[in-house]
Each structure stands twice: as structure tokens, then as C-alpha cells.
Amino acid sequence: MSKSAFAAAFIFATTGLAFAGPDHDDLPAEVQARHGLMANYALNLGVLGDMAKGKTDYNAEVAGVAAANLAAFANTDQSLLWPADTxxxxxxxxxxxxxxxxxxxxxxxxxxDMAKAAEMVASVAGTDLAxxxxxxxxxxxxxxxxxKLYREPK
Amino acid sequence: MSKSAFAAAFIFATTGLAFAGPDHDDLPAEVQARHGLMANYALNLGVLGDMAKGKTDYNAEVAGVAAANLAAFANTDQSLLWPADTxxxxxxxxxxxxxxxxxxxxxxxxxxDMAKAAEMVASVAGTDLAxxxxxxxxxxxxxxxxxKLYREPK
Structure with a gap:
């Protein structure tokens, strides 16, 4: 084992728990990550939606941050999130x-489609409320x- | 209210629940998003760490995807995640x-620093195992x- 491999192995052995998700440790990491992605969509969409609905004042800077985040999350590669039997x-x-x-x-x-729609929001969110x-x-x-098609109703 | 504002309000009123995180609905959206970000770090670091440790075979394509995701997540703007009193x-x-x-x-x-380290991994993950x-x-x-400094030990 090379020196760098050993260093990596040591770091992972000793910090493995630091990488574990804080919740639902019983769920597969992929499912936790799916939920985590949705939670980040939700936060940023909540900020943007509240402004769009007039529940909070429009703030160009905050809207720009939330929309850029939304687009970044939506554009991540989601191929690792959906293993068989989950x-x-x-x-x-x-x-x-x-x-x-x-x-x-x-x-x-x-x-x-979601990634494209998020990019569209990101391209205009900082312009104005309309x-x-x-x-x-x-x-x-x-x-x-x-x-509608792929998620079980509550 | 403009037509587009009404459309947005309608969509948010009717699909609001669709944006709610699937778990821990009692926690503030920001805290759910924090946990969600960590869960996505964990998934991608798990994939990369297992390869680095030799627990799984090195796969340049998968390593590249996981590392690019890690860098994308780490580079999102995290200013919305830490409101007071959380x-x-x-x-x-x-x-x-x-x-x-x-x-x-x-x-x-x-x-x-995390964002920089993740970018470093992303720049070489697809090259080879070493x-x-x-x-x-x-x-x-x-x-x-x-x-070590900012998270309560378990």
C-alpha cells in the first residue's frame, strides 16, 4: 500500500462516522441523499416561492442565491441516487x-426538465419580482x- | 396581482406539500437542508472513500461523477442554511x-476549505486510483x- 493510500485509509477509518448522514442511519445512503436533495430544493424553492407569492419582500440578492443553488442542485448527476431495490x-x-x-x-x-426549469429561474431571479x-x-x-408519476402519495 | 403572479401563487398553493422535505417535517427547512447537504456529501464521499480504501474496485467514470457532485454541493452558497436560533x-x-x-x-x-478540497478531488478523481x-x-x-469545532459529538 502506498503512503498516500495508507493516509487515505487512515483518515477514512478514523473519520468514517463524520461522513454518515445525521438522520435515518437505517436508510441506505442513496435514499438519505435523495431526501437531502429534495430538502435543498424545498428550502430554496420556499425562499423563492415566498417572494413570488408576496409572503416576503422581494430581495434580488437572496433570490439570486436561492435560484443559483436550486440550479446547482438540480444539475448534479443523480445517477448514483437510484440503485435497485430502493x-x-x-x-x-x-x-x-x-x-x-x-x-x-x-x-x-x-x-x-427540472434542471432546465431551475436554470431558467436562476437566469432571471435577480432581475425583478415579475x-x-x-x-x-x-x-x-x-x-x-x-x-405525479413517480412518488407515492402521502 | 399580475397573471404570472397569480399562476405562481396557484402553483405554490397547490403543490406546496410537494416541496416539503420528506422527513423531519418538524425541523426548520434550513436544518433539513443542512442535513440533506451532509447526506449528499456522505453518499459521494462514501463512493470515493470505498474506492480509495480498496473496498470497491476503482471506476474512473463513477469516481468522476461522485467527485463532480461533491464539488458541486460544496460550492453551493450556504448562507441560507444557518439562520439564528437553529x-x-x-x-x-x-x-x-x-x-x-x-x-x-x-x-x-x-x-x-471544504469546497477547495472537493474541487481538488474532482480534478483528479477520474485520472487513476493513486x-x-x-x-x-x-x-x-x-x-x-x-x-471538530462546530459539531456536537454524538
């Missing part, structure tokens, strides 16, 4: 329907299009 | 120590440096 029929604690794996190409296309409002519908549509 | 003294369900808010500039610097191993120590160090 659907509603296989494990507790997920709402991911087996249909995701049956219609994977369509599911991936809907993910790509521009933000005009772009939010696309994201709402992208969220709904995927959830 | 520390261990204020709420249950977090390990974020009050010291974060006391030493915010240092905390932010450690976040920036290059990946050589870069992983930097990330492990960045994780530990922040957790």
Missing part, C-alpha cells in the same frame, strides 16, 4: 415508486410532473 | 454548536476541521 416495494422510508425503474428514461428526462414570478411556474410544473 | 441550545434535532454563530467568519472559511487516494486526505481533513 423503491416502495423493497424498503420502508421511501416514496419512490417502482415505476421509476420501469420507465427510467422518462424519469431521467423529467429530472432534466421576472421571478414568470419563471416559477416552470419549476412548479417540473416538480409536479415527476411527483 | 443551534443545539435552541432546538432539538441539530448538532450545530452555537460556536458557529460566534465565529462565523472562521466557520465560513472552513466551508470554503491520484484519487492522494486527494482524499484533503477532504477528510476539511470535514474533520469543521466538525
Amino acid at each position: 423503491d416502495t416495494m423493497s424498503i420502508e422510508g421511501t416514496r419512490a415508486l417502482p415505476k421509476i425503474w420501469d420507465d427510467r428514461a422518462d424519469f431521467d428526462a423529467k429530472e432534466a 421576472a421571478l414570478q414568470g419563471a416559477m411556474g416552470g419549476v412548479g410544473g417540473a416538480c409536479g410532473a415527476c411527483h | 443551534d443545539t441550545m435552541s432546538i432539538e434535532g441539530t448538532r450545530a454548536l452555537p460556536k458557529i454563530w460566534d465565529d462565523r467568519a472562521d466557520f465560513d472559511a472552513k466551508e470554503a 491520484a484519487l487516494q492522494g486527494a482524499m486526505g484533503g477532504v477528510g481533513g476539511a470535514c474533520g476541521a469543521c466538525h
